[in-house]
Amino acid sequence: MAQCSIVEVSLVRNRLNRAIDTARARAQQRRELTAAAERAYETFLRDVATPVTRLIANALKVENYAFTVFTPGGGLRLASDRGRDDYVEFALDGSAEPPQVVGRISRARGSRTLDEERPIKPGIPPEELSEEDVLTFLLDALQPWLAR
Numbered sequence: 001m002a003q004c005s006i007v008e009v010s011l012v013r014n015r016l017n018r019a020i021d022t023a024r025a026r027a028q029q030r031r032e033l034t035a036a037a038e039r040a041y042e043t044f045l046r047d048v049a050t051p052v053t054r055l056i057a058n059a060l061k062v063e064n065y066a067f068t069v070f071t072p073g074g075g076l077r078l079a080s081d082r083g084r085d086d087y088v089e090f091a092l093d094g095s096a097e098p099p100q101v102v103g104r105i106s107r108a109r110g111s112r113t114l115d116e117e118r119p120i121k122p123g124i125p126p127e128e129l130s131e132e133d134v135l136t137f138l139l140d141a142l143q144p145w146l147a148r
Helices: 009-062 131-141
Strands: 067-070 076-080 087-093 100-109 112-119
Touching: 009 067, 009 076, 009 087, 009 100, 009 131, 100 131
Parallel strands: none
Antiparallel strands: 067 076, 076 087, 087 100, 100 112
């Protein structure tokens, strides 16, 4: 029969305390990273995404595609004027490593709605996204509406 060793209570408590300290430090670091990403996301929306999205909306109208730009609190949406469930919007995914901007695409197809969410540029934080990244994403996301 194998012999069981008895672990010292002080050893267990020391290791537990180190694990608690490590978990708290990681949580604090994560909160700081998320707060910084939220600030960068606000700047991204204001300085990069909104101007490009407004340009796209204007160009779409010239080509007889009716889309409107909405800027609800903390977000940006390019919505089709023909269907309330047809839109492309930007959001911050704070759970990603690093936090990143995602695009949510919603399309109504008859009685059902198709939803998709994908990063604007995978693995890239908000402060590194460019106007070209936003333009590329929007042109790709708008393909189903442009095909009609």
